[in-house]
Amino acid sequence: MGSPRCDFRPNVDTSLREPRATVLIPGARTRYLAEIAEQGRQVNASIERQAEAADRAQHYWESLRELGCPNLPKQLGLYDPHHLIVPTPAAPQAGKEGTQWPECGERRQGLPDRRKVVFQWERRQGASTGDNPNAPHVVVDRSLVTLRQRYNDAVKALSAESVNLLLEWPQRLKSITDEVGEYQVRDKVIRVENYRESLSHQKIPKIAAPGYKSWGELLTFLGKENLPGAYPYTGGVYPYRRTGEDPIRMFAGEGTPERTNRRFHYLSVGQPAARLSTAFDSVTLYGEDPAERPDIYGKIGNSGVSIATLDDMKKLYSGFDLCAPTTSVSMTINGPAPMILAMFMNTAIDQQVEKYLREDQARWDAAHAKIEAFFEGKKRPEYHGELPPTNDGLGLGLLGITGDQLVDAETYEQIKAHTLRTVRGTVQADILKEDQAQNTCIFSTEFALRMMGDIQQYFVDQKVRNFYSVSISGYHIAEAGANPISQLAFTLSNGFTIVEYYLARGMKVDDFAPNLSFFFSNGMDPEYTVIGRVARRIWARAMRERYGANERSQMLKYHIQTSGRSLHAQEIQFNDIRTTLQALYALFDNCNSLHTNAYDEAITTPTEESVRRAVAIQMIINKELGLNFNENPWQGSFIVDQLTDLVEEAVYKEFEAISERGGVLGAMDTMYQRGKIQEESLYYEHKKHDGSLPLVGVNTFLPKDHAGEVATTIELIRSTEPEKAQQINNVKSFQVARNSLAVVGGPSGPTKPLGYLQNTARDRKNIFAALMQAVKTHSLGQISHALYEVGGEYRRNM
Numbered sequence: 001m002g003s004p005r006c007d008f009r010p011n012v013d014t015s016l017r018e019p020r021a022t023v024l025i026p027g028a029r030t031r032y033l034a035e036i037a038e039q040g041r042q043v044n045a046s047i048e049r050q051a052e053a054a055d056r057a058q059h060y061w062e063s064l065r066e067l068g069c070p071n072l073p074k075q076l077g078l079y080d081p082h083h084l085i086v087p088t089p090a091a092p093q094a095g096k097e098g099t100q101w102p103e104c105g106e107r108r109q110g111l112p113d114r115r116k117v118v119f120q121w122e123r124r125q126g127a128s129t130g131d132n133p134n135a136p137h138v139v140v141d142r143s144l145v146t147l148r149q150r151y152n153d154a155v156k157a158l159s160a161e162s163v164n165l166l167l168e169w170p171q172r173l174k175s176i177t178d179e180v181g182e183y184q185v186r187d188k189v190i191r192v193e194n195y196r197e198s199l200s201h202q203k204i205p206k207i208a209a210p211g212y213k214s215w216g217e218l219l220t221f222l223g224k225e226n227l228p229g230a231y232p233y234t235g236g237v238y239p240y241r242r243t244g245e246d247p248i249r250m251f252a253g254e255g256t257p258e259r260t261n262r263r264f265h266y267l268s269v270g271q272p273a274a275r276l277s278t279a280f281d282s283v284t285l286y287g288e289d290p291a292e293r294p295d296i297y298g299k300i301g302n303s304g305v306s307i308a309t310l311d312d313m314k315k316l317y318s319g320f321d322l323c324a325p326t327t328s329v330s331m332t333i334n335g336p337a338p339m340i341l342a343m344f345m346n347t348a349i350d351q352q353v354e355k356y357l358r359e360d361q362a363r364w365d366a367a368h369a370k371i372e373a374f375f376e377g378k379k380r381p382e383y384h385g386e387l388p389p390t391n392d393g394l395g396l397g398l399l400g401i402t403g404d405q406l407v408d409a410e411t412y413e414q415i416k417a418h419t420l421r422t423v424r425g426t427v428q429a430d431i432l433k434e435d436q437a438q439n440t441c442i443f444s445t446e447f448a449l450r451m452m453g454d455i456q457q458y459f460v461d462q463k464v465r466n467f468y469s470v471s472i473s474g475y476h477i478a479e480a481g482a483n484p485i486s487q488l489a490f491t492l493s494n495g496f497t498i499v500e501y502y503l504a505r506g507m508k509v510d511d512f513a514p515n516l517s518f519f520f521s522n523g524m525d526p527e528y529t530v531i532g533r534v535a536r537r538i539w540a541r542a543m544r545e546r547y548g549a550n551e552r553s554q555m556l557k558y559h560i561q562t563s564g565r566s567l568h569a570q571e572i573q574f575n576d577i578r579t580t581l582q583a584l585y586a587l588f589d590n591c592n593s594l595h596t597n598a599y600d601e602a603i604t605t606p607t608e609e610s611v612r613r614a615v616a617i618q619m620i621i622n623k624e625l626g627l628n629f630n631e632n633p634w635q636g637s638f639i640v641d642q643l644t645d646l647v648e649e650a651v652y653k654e655f656e657a658i659s660e661r662g663g664v665l666g667a668m669d670t671m672y673q674r675g676k677i678q679e680e681s682l683y684y685e686h687k688k689h690d691g692s693l694p695l696v697g698v699n700t701f702l703p704k705d706h707a708g709e710v711a712t713t714i715e716l717i718r719s720t721e722p723e724k725a726q727q728i729n730n731v732k733s734f735q736v737a738r739n740s741l742a743v744v745g746g747p748s749g750p751t752k753p754l755g756y757l758q759n760t761a762r763d764r765k766n767i768f769a770a771l772m773q774a775v776k777t778h779s780l781g782q783i784s785h786a787l788y789e790v791g792g793e794y795r796r797n798m
Contacts, residue, residue, distance in 0.1 A: 034659035036542045037652035047223035053157035055216035060151035165222045176207040183239040196629045204629045232540040234533045236590035237555035245273040249595040253279025253304040255719040257315040260305040265388035273326040279304040285440045287336035289781030290727040301719030306727045308780045309734040311381045313343040319391030322348040329425035335442035337429035338451045342771040349419045353403030367406045402776045426468040432494040433473045436673040437480040447791030454768040460511045468517035478521035481681020489654035497664040513553030522582040523563040530644045532589040559593035560586040567602040571697025575599035605717035742777040754786040761790040
């Protein structure tokens, strides 16, 4: 009892913890995945019934046409009711022979010619409906009327949507077969040449039109596939591919921000658009600052770029106008995604402030004087090393200072609002797949999801339209070992979980769904052929049928990366062949963005030589491969159609399995997803090692001289000791210069400069809005640890 180690009254500030648990998905909606699966099957069954009715209607209509039926309506039009009644002449007068209508085909001798009565009846009916009374008359027997009735019944069995699809088809067909097609994006009409000429002077269509003559087959195509750009978007979410901008994503991340910035500029030379994809080192991924700590020091700048402060972010993207329509940035970050995203948004805002100041020399001179005064007696941050030739220095003018310190509040808010509405890009921020597969979780799942929701709410409030608040990721699920079915099912189920959570928070589906994007892996399995097609179809149907979302929300847009797991250290040069085939899968499936892995990523971060080859792979497909002149090459293939249906049903079955375990969050509690991924990974490894899964250069087709066991001489990309020291010193300097500028507040008073951030979290206000301010004065590690005190660190269920 007297031991100083026995403290029964520890000095713990319990007010910093959140005492209230939150139900993320309301109990009444926990069967959302099973209901989506059931609804999807019902839609497929309905399409089959509609197609059958359409075929019946067509057969009746064509039969009536062949029989020369009077008053035949236009295709899919209906007969007037009086044309569906068997004409009954007036009752016979006394003493005259009967004039009752005989059975169809009945021949009786001795009976008078009764056609005259029928002609008179048809003529009277025609006159009453405005038909030409002089038109030739045909005897209408009971068979003809029956055909009319059956035709009308078949047409009435069709939904209004089915009828409209069939009626609109001729015009849509014309739009893709004419020399020039048009479509509208927001308020802009875009004209597109429908053909490309080959070297043999043949006109290759951009969109190959189906040649169906059957109404039923056409309706099945329109219901399950449709042309690219039309619901259910199986063939693609846009009518045509983007012109002047290939879907190339330039992936980089190594060492210091300056080093990665040089790589970005190297990759962007000669490209019409800068589509930058950023890898962060594990220190950043776990929300820490560069430090001498043994568990941190060796990881600084390895296998990703080290980013700990707003200044690091400014250097990383310097020379790229983040508000230019040709610039788009993707950031592969999850646990600390809210902090990194806040740094990125502030970087974009400060770039625009810098441009505004430089537009007028007097404004810039005044701002420069403020900057000099701020750094009087202190060393100002700088970009280490030479700028690449294409870096004009944009973004470096405000290193060490923020735009709100240089312009008045009104001007700053105007620039900020414009920037947020303009900036393009994606932040991964998918905490669900982190728990299931990749493991870089730092906050409790509930707190991480809440911050994801806060980001999206901030995007809604600030009208951020062109930036995706989350990239719902299957890539890392596949890299952990999942097969393509599980990857797709887990990814889509995670997406629907986010939708349900955001709806439970009170957001409207059309306000947030356009800000959701997806990220898949493309391996060698046959199912990867259709992974995008199935994802688009399932998402579009669920968003329309279950959530009542608009067209923009129904469009699933996704990035694909070729499979890193399929790369092998043995016969490393063969990896480019695998990557080429996987890129072909993705491009033929109309992915929206594509990253092709470098052949040496089986061992190291790519070198300049290997990454250039990787970019060339998809450039050759896009610019040289003739079949890729066509933009819907998968459509109409028997095997692709069957694979699409097979994979769709397999995903629905997995949805039901997850639903039985309480939905995605309930299944995570029992580690269902992790267990399934591990089982599938073990199955793959077993087949690889026993040779039943042939891998060329790995377990088959081995060279005789060394049987695949050969030491490959290759450059290993690693950060240097000076680079590590540079990052450690930079973060310390940032903290010394900026920490004192923070707003003071919170339960601990002046000694807790991030108290306002903790108060925001505890009071359930928007954390991301507070982070937009916090990153101006504090480093990543400082913010992470402040939030641990109110949000809780991640602990895996055992």
